[in-house]
Amino acid sequence: MIKLIGLVPLFPLIGFLINGFIGKKLSKGVSGAIGSFSILASFVVSLLIFIELNGSAQKSHVVDLFSWISSGNLQVPFSFLVDPLSALFLLIITGIGFLIHVYSVGYMHEDEGFSRFFTYLNLFVFFMLLLVLGNNYLIMFVGWEGVGLCSYLLIGFWFKNTAYNNAAKKAFVINRIGDLGFLLGIILIFFTFNTISYGEVFKLANTGIAAQGTITAIALLLFIGAMGKSAQIPLYTWLPDAMAGPTPVSALIHAATMVTAGIYMIVRSNIFYSMSDVASETVAVVGAATALFAATIGMVQTDIKKVLAYSTVSQLGLMFLALGAGAYSSAVFHVATHAFFKALLFLGAGSVIHAMGGEQDIRKMGALKKALPVTFFTMAIGTIAISGIPPFSGFFSKDEILAHVYEENKLLWFIGSVTSMLTAFYMFRMFYLTFFGKFRGTHEQEHHLHESPKSMTVPLIVLAILAALGGVMGLPEFWGTHNWIADYLSPLIYRKNPSILSHETEWVLMGLAVAAAAVSIYTAYNVYRKNNILPAAKEEDMGGAERFVYHKYKVDEFYEAVITKPLNLISEAFYKFFDLKIVDGIVNGTGQAVNWFSELIRKLQTGNIGFYILAMVAGIVAILFTSLF
Amino acid sequence: MLLNIPLTQYLFYFLSFVALLCGLMVVFSKNPVHSVLYLVLTFFAIAGHYILLNAQFLAIVHIVVYAGAIMVLFLFVIMLLNLNHDSEPHKNMLLKGAAVLAGGLLLMVLTGSLKGAETLAMHQPLNTQVGLIKNLGTVLFKDFLFPFEISSILLLGAMVGAVMIGKKEIK
């Protein structure tokens, strides 16, 4: 079965081609079915491979397809690698991908770009699978950029809207900044190890043939790539804007899969980070900063998807914090659980938006509990999971991360803990404002409120189950239970730090985390449920600090002022002044100088014989004089 | 003292003086007819030089051709065109100054290049007979036969040209 790994990306590709070429001629049902079932097929194959891999002793299988790029000793085969990490990601991608496809059949039913949507979505899955399946960095880069493209296409799916298009463009460009770092990292890897295939690179790196500085450089360059794709400071600003895309897109790409590519990449390259303290510390600090920063912004957002988006950024920051602390399997664990509950939350939000007729402002919602029971129930599970309440999945993964961070650095642990507190607070804030209290929308909306169709609710339910139970993958070892995921990934982790925490400390930490979450939830309950305090309806009503945070600390404005505007100014200056006036001016000036000179010399030809003869004699004298004396 | 210097030398100085003076007068006299006459004088002075240089035949030819033919032609044209009055407007002073300057420089450079002429050895023994008609004839019709013949083309060309130009255009 592993030999047939090519099938996994092939199915979505076929789906993409069918929908892309003849999707318009197909009915929506057929088109949706092709899209969904191609993913399902992939999922099935992935599952089989996963099982086979678990059963076999050899944990890493390379499947060569063809030689892609070859230039001297730079050999880049198009080959796939099946190992625990990629197999796990395959499952997440195809599994959640399938659910979201199914969900989309319902969600996008009224949209005229229905088949186009599935085309893009299938293409996305194809690239995402390439990303995780590739056996070398360049294949990963192919998927990396490919998913960026799909993200671009899907964010700007409703292409008539200029704001959406801008968001899409922003996402692509910012990702490209990261991609450049990634690309340079790959090139550095190549020139350091003369290969870019994972196995060989890691083996060579482990022997320590590369200088420490080089390793750090590689790690940092790769991390730049990760920062772009996984929306870390300073390249995170595209992700909240990316909510312009249809909600299933937000769920699949901007929450569950694509944005975790950075984590995948670092886990893949964990050896570099283990070898370089500078790099891993950078990762941890950036992760922690992002986590806290995004969480604070999430506190005051009023758009349901924006709340979730900042929460995503924040959670991703948490994962990077884990990576920086060397807790690679914990990060992957959190990727998985986050995929479950964040996809769930987004889809739930989608269901809400669907019911509200497109309304996304939580200030205009409220009391949706009754009208949307399934949505309410499943979202409740998601919210609890993300807040870190046991025994839901988020609790285990987050706790594992925090414990590891505590080992490494107390300050970062503190930041991580504060972030979880804030997370619990704003998630419940959103939850209460959406489902409880009074309905604050228009009459018309109230009239139309309805639970979503089966195609949407079934995926919600499935995801809710996963979000609730996903924790079993990584039960804490100090409970005496088996941490499956840590074991599962251990062949990939080159340098492991044995845990030094005592069980007592771990219990205390866990207790603290749960208590903190509970306090947050209670506060949220108090404010938004019990006292029914609404966020300010208008910006003018907000306090100065709140408004500043509401405007995301004006980071976009800052970037605009520091990067975009100067770039445009430089462009204009280069063009209007430097190019047209100076460079071209010199060229044209030469021509004009010739003309001017020409008019001048022309005057010498006076027509007067006396002058001609005089000039001739002068010439003779000059030549005789210079040549003879 | 005086006798130590051969008469030839006196003659040379005298003729040179005349030639140069008349030459200058050609340039500076206002009336074209005067110029012609001065030029004739110059030619005579030069003819004198020829004789001093033992080129007697040439001296005679010189007088005949230049003073006798060419200068007469000049005079003829001057009379024909009725130019025998000094009506010539002056060149602008700048150009005149430049002309004098250029002329002076030319002279300077030419004389400057005389340096080293002393090294040139005179042909010994000196043959005083080269300028005699017999000698010249031999050279002209032996060595210089081709130029001699071909100069007929030159004269023919000049003749045809002068006639063609001189003819009144038939309209």
Added chain:
Amino acid sequence: MLTGLLIIFPLIAAILVFLTKGKTARNAALVLSVLEFIISLLVFYQFKHNPGAKELLLNCTWIESLGIKFAVGIDGISLLMVMLTTFLVPLIILSSYKNEYDKPNSFYGLILLMQMALVGVFIANDGFLFYIFWELALIPIYFICLLWGGEDRGRITFKFFVYTLLGSLFMLVGLVFLYQHTGGATGIKSWALNDLYAAGKNLSLYQQSFVFWSIFVAFAIKMPIFPFHTWQPDTYVTAPTQGTMLLSGIMLKMGTFGLIKWLMPIVPLALAKWGNTAMMMSVFGIIYASCIAIAQKDYKRLIAYSSIAHVGLIAAGILAFNQQGLQGAVIQMLGHGVNVVGLFLIADILFRHTGTRNIDSLGGIRNVNPQFAVLFLIVLLGSVALPLTNGFVGEFLLISGIYKYGAWTAAIAGLSVILGAVYMLRSYQNIMLGEVKTSTAGFGELAKSDKAVLIIVCAAIIAFGVYPKPLNDVTEPAVKALLENLK
């Protein structure tokens, strides 16, 4: 002999086309150029199976007393350039089907004549022959631009002509200088490529520097790289679309090709001394042109500047002069050739359908013609070097090559990846996305010929992005030989 045919056939074709009248001209030109493509396929086949075959070489005496021979030959690099030429010319001809040109026979005849010169440049093995073809390529394109160009064409094409001619005259001086130093021991001077290589290596640093700059300037102007580029945007804008395609798609490659084959291996010492300066010019040009492209409103001008940026990257890759840089350059030359033809065709289509090329007054075409939007997008992705398009393979190798030369240089050169995305996506958004405007409402369907060209271009973009191996295989030995030569 096959190579000889490659040169002669377009000449015959050009004469035949000159003799036709009216619309038959373009059909004849198309058929003949396709035949030429088939010939080049034969050459490719021969080369693949028997690279040393006699059919691929031609070595006739021409001006024997001056050591000038009519010598042509094929190596991997020139083969690809020839393939590019023969592949693009039919496309260019096909793309003109919707444009009504008067005197079509002259128009197409000149295109075919140009093809001859271009092929000649790429396969010449003799310095003099190379120069002749080099100059010869200039004349048809000058007339194409002058006779069928747009506004202010007299001045602009003239500037183009003088500028490039001046460059090539300097090249002639450099080549003649080299020629004078050939034949060391035997004293028999020769223009043969290998003799020039040998002659170049024996020169002193001072002499090599002279040769380097005199020849480099010619190539730099042709490509063009900063600061020799100012003829280019105006010319691209003014020239008829087919002229622009020839200029940017193929003719530009003469410069980069020349750099690879006719300059770098000749002057190793000068390269060590001046390579940095040239590299800085190229790299600065990338950023400079990209920035300027951002400020452009006229779509054709935007592509023109983007082309300067791309070619700056190619030049930088060549100047790095290592396996990856050179191979990347060759592949990117192909990629750029195909992409830019696509882009200029798109500009032409836009202009034909809406009457404007100002991207601000366009918009929403995707609503009207989604198919065009998709084709456009693919071409655009190729030009921003998305993986699995032809642009990526080249760009990756190029940046690798430059990286070997200098990490920071590569980082700066790599900025083109980002800036390219900025201006390309901005133009795409302004032209295709958003609400329909009055100018674009009546956009309508694409003409069959346009669609065919775009589809072929897109297919090529994807095909060579996914499977560039044949290109790599062909270039690798040639590049290795060049690098060997330098040692």
Added chain:
Amino acid sequence: MKGLFIVSGLGILAMLAEIFKFKKLVYPLVLIGLIAAYAVNFTEWNFDWSQGNPYPLFANMIRFDNPALAFSGVILAVAFFWFIFANDYFKNETNITDHFALVLFTLTGALMLTAYQNMVTLFLGIEIMSIPLYVLAASRKNDMSSNEAGFKYLIMGSFATGFLLFGIALVYGATGTFDISLISAKIAAAHGALPIFCYAGILLMLVAMCFKVSAAPFHFWAPDVYQGSPTVITAFMSTIVKTAAFAAFMRLFLFGFGPAHDKWATGLSVIIALSLVISNITAAAQTSVKRMLAYSSISHAAFMLMAILANNGDMSVPPILYYTFAYSIGSITAFAILYAISKSEGHDGFDAFNGLGKRNPLIAACMVIAMLSLAGIPITAGFFAKYYIFTTLMATTYKWLLILAVLTSAVGVYYYFKVIIAMYFKSSAKSEAVAFDSTTTALVVITSLLTLAIGFVPNFIIDMLR
């Protein structure tokens, strides 16, 4: 040698035609005569002058050795083309026979200049060539421009002759002979120990020759004379006369004063540089095509001088030979077209060519070839000519001149292309074709094809003298 006799005989025959009333026959006779002269010319090819002597040697006054024959060949061939082009001129002029005679005498002088071996023959050759030319330049008697041209040419020409003679006298004084091969031997033997006035003499002759080939700063006469003279005569001057002047220049300085190269080279290099700059730059500002061609001829002169400057002995001859031929046929094409156009449009400005691309496509194409050739664009003859000069000069220390030549060539392209742009880019009020008679058309096409042919296969001419 026989060619010289035939041509001079033809001249005399033409004179007689007036008297014996066979005016009508003169034109065909001349053409036949030229062909005969051309043919006869080459029977003397590779004649071994050291062996027996079927021709009188004239005391080494004149020697039709291979270079001389080659240049004579060029002159005769171009003269043939010129006569075809000028047929219209000979039809209209009243004094046909005189014109024929004068032209043929000039031709005689030109042929002499290719072969002289002695200062006397040099001097006579120059004068035989020049004096009828003065007349021809002034031959449009009621046209003030023509008068002025003739007069300017005459005055300046005689003035230059004065310098030439003074130079000859000085050289004679220093070496005691007029024979250029003996002079050469003497100079070589002296190793620079000759009196300075000898070198002054050489320089004065250099100046005089530069005057004849119109190199700056002795070029002032050329544009005025070229413009004022009848177009046909201008064509004659800029092709045949120029070729002859170069043949003479080359013979004198390569074979005569070659050993004193170090004394005159610096001066010549300055003259070349000045010519390049002044001619090209001034030409760029011209509005009259004819005058532009005059300036362009100065720049071509500068190019040919480069080969002389290189002083490669025999090796310098083929480049000049090739250049003169390439330049001459290019000029003949251009002048033939210009002549017809200025006759039909009434002026010779650039605007006269407006719209010619549409009006007379064939003629316009030929003009393009001529302009490309003059501008030195491959694969025309003009390119190869320039290239050949480049290679010759590249072996010397005067490489800086090449850079200057390249830069000024670019300027040169500007004014040649002004014609092309006018033909194809500018539109004319008139749309009907300019009348070209069939002989002119045929001539123009043949010379254009020849331009391309010898540009592509220059072997014949350059290998001629090996």
Added chain:
Amino acid sequence: MNNILLQSSIQVIPINWYILLSAALFTIGALGVMFRRNAIIIFMCIELMLNAVNLLLVAFSSFHSDAAGQVFVFFIMAVAAAEVAVGLAILTMIYRNVKSIDIDLLGNLKN
């Protein structure tokens, strides 16, 4: 007396003096050409220049005892005559047209 005259001047006068004299005459001629506007006088000045050359040639001829120099002078005379003939013909033609022989009036062809 006879004895003195028979002694060629070249034997007592250094050749330098002749060159100097010729140069001076030549320069005077050249000066005249530059200095005057009257075309006829300009012609005469040119004749003066040619005569300077003649004198020089004859001097050198004697100096070298070589007749060729003197023969050369004949040719110069012939040419001078021819030149003058043609020149004066052109001059009269011009005079016929403009009623002047002022060369500064001939300035239509310029630039």
